[in-house]
Amino acid sequence: MAKKAKPKVKYLSLNGKVVPWAEANIHILSPAMKYAANVFEGIRGYWNADEKQMYIFRLEEHLRRLQFSMKVMRYDESFSVAYLQDCIIDLIRANKLRQNTYIRLFAYVDEPDGGMSAGAPVGLAIAATPRGPRGEPGKGMNCQVSSWLRLPETSMPPRIKCVANYYNSRLAWAQARLDGYDNAILMTQKGTVSEGPGACLFIVRNGVPVTSSLTSDILESITRDTVIQLCAEYFELDAVQRDIGRTELYAAEEAFYAGTGHEILPISSIDRMAVGTGDIGPLTQKVMDTYAELVEGAIPDHPEWRTPVYDK
Numbered sequence: 368m369a370k371k372a373k374p375k376v377k378y379l380s381l382n383g384k385v386v387p388w389a390e391a392n393i394h395i396l397s398p399a400m401k402y403a404a405n406v407f408e409g410i411r412g413y414w415n416a417d418e419k420q421m422y423i424f425r426l427e428e429h430l431r432r433l434q435f436s437m438k439v440m441r442y443d444e445s446f447s448v449a450y451l452q453d454c455i456i457d458l459i460r461a462n463k464l465r466q467n468t469y470i471r472l473f474a475y476v477d478e479p480d481g482g483m484s485a486g487a488p489v490g491l492a493i494a495a496t497p498r499g500p501r502g503e504p505g506k507g508m509n510c511q512v513s514s515w516l517r518l519p520e521t522s523m524p525p526r527i528k529c530v531a532n533y534y535n536s537r538l539a540w541a542q543a544r545l546d547g548y549d550n551a552i553l554m555t556q557k558g559t560v561s562e563g564p565g566a567c568l569f570i571v572r573n574g575v576p577v578t579s580s581l582t583s584d585i586l587e588s589i590t591r592d593t594v595i596q597l598c599a600e601y602f603e604l605d606a607v608q609r610d611i612g613r614t615e616l617y618a619a620e621e622a623f624y625a626g627t628g629h630e631i632l633p634i635s636s637i638d639r640m641a642v643g644t645g646d647i648g649p650l651t652q653k654v655m656d657t658y659a660e661l662v663e664g665a666i667p668d669h670p671e672w673r674t675p676v677y678d679k
C-alpha cells in the first residue's frame with residue numbers, strides 16, 4: 368500500500384476558513400472529481416531573511432488569472448482579488464511559514480453528485496506549503512521533445528489552468544521520465560514548439576532570447592512575462608515572441624524553462640543533443656540571478672510585484 372503523505376503544515380483553507388489539514392475534504396461525487404471541474408493557481412512566496420518578511424510574487428496577476436480560468440469554465444460565481452488575497456495571507460500566517468512557500472488555490476464545482484450544468488456552488492481550497500527550488504543547483508535539465516502534442520485551443524483552453532489540461536502535461540512528463548530524461552518539451556499540432564509540462568520555454572539565438580508566441584497553445588505565463596520585462600530592463604534585450612521550429616531547439620545556444628514552480632530552470636540537452644556547450648549559458652545565468660533577486664526583494668525594483676505577508 369502507498370505510504371500516507373505526512374502533512375507539511377497544520378492548516379489548509381477551505382471556503383474562506385482556516386481548517387485543520389484532515390478536515391479540508393470534498394465529496395467524492397462532486398463535479399470536481401467526476402468531470403475535473405476544477406481550476407487552480409500555483410504561486411510562490413519568498414522569504415526575505417534580512418527583512419524577516421515573506422513576499423508573494425505577482426499575486427494579483429495570479430489571482431486575476433484564476434478569475435479568468437473560472438470565467439472560461441463558465442462558473443457562475445467568482446471571488447474578488449481582495450477576498451482571495453486575505454484567505455492566502457490568513458493561511459500563511461496561521462501556519463507561521465517563514466521560508467519559501469508554494470501556494471496552490473483550487474476553485475472547483477462542489478455539489479455532491481452534481482451534474483455538468485452551470486449554477487452549482489463553487490468551492491475554494493488553498494494550500495500553502497514549504498517548497499524549495501526544482502532541479503539540482505548548477506545543473507541543467509535533459510529534455511525530450513515529446514511525442515504527445517500540446518492540447519490545442521480548438522479542443523481545450525491551454526490559456527487557463529484547468530486541472531484537466533494537466534493530464535496532457537503528465538503524459539509528456541511521464542514519457543520523458545520513463546525514457547530516461549528529466550523533463551519534456553511539447554510541440555503544437557502545427558509542429559512548432561509550445562511549452563514544457565508546467566513551464567514556458569525560452570531559447571537564445573544569436574544572443575537574443577526567443578519564446579513561443581501566445582498563440583502557440585501555451586499558458587499565458589506570468590514568469591514568461593517577467594523574463595521578457597527583465598531582459599528589456601536589465602540587459603537591453605528585446606525577447607522575440609514567435610513560432611519556434613523543432614530544429615531551432617538543437618541550434619539554440621541556450622535554453623531554459625520559465626514558470627512559477629520551475630522558476631528559471633536551465634536546459635542542458637534536448638533529445639540527447641547538448642544545448643550550446645551543455646553548461647548553463649551566460650544569459651540564462653543572468654536571468655536566473657536577476658529573477659532570484661527580484662522575487663525576494665533583494666533588488667527593490669517593481670515593489671508592485673511583491674505582496675508582503677507579515678505586518679512589520
Ligand SMILES: Cc1ncc(COP(=O)(O)O)c(C=O)c1O
Binds near residue numbers: 563567
Ligand atoms: C502548462 C504551464 N505552462 C506554463 C506555466 C508557467 O506559468 P506561470 O509562469 O504563470 O507560473 C505553468 C505553470 O504554472 C504551466 O502549468
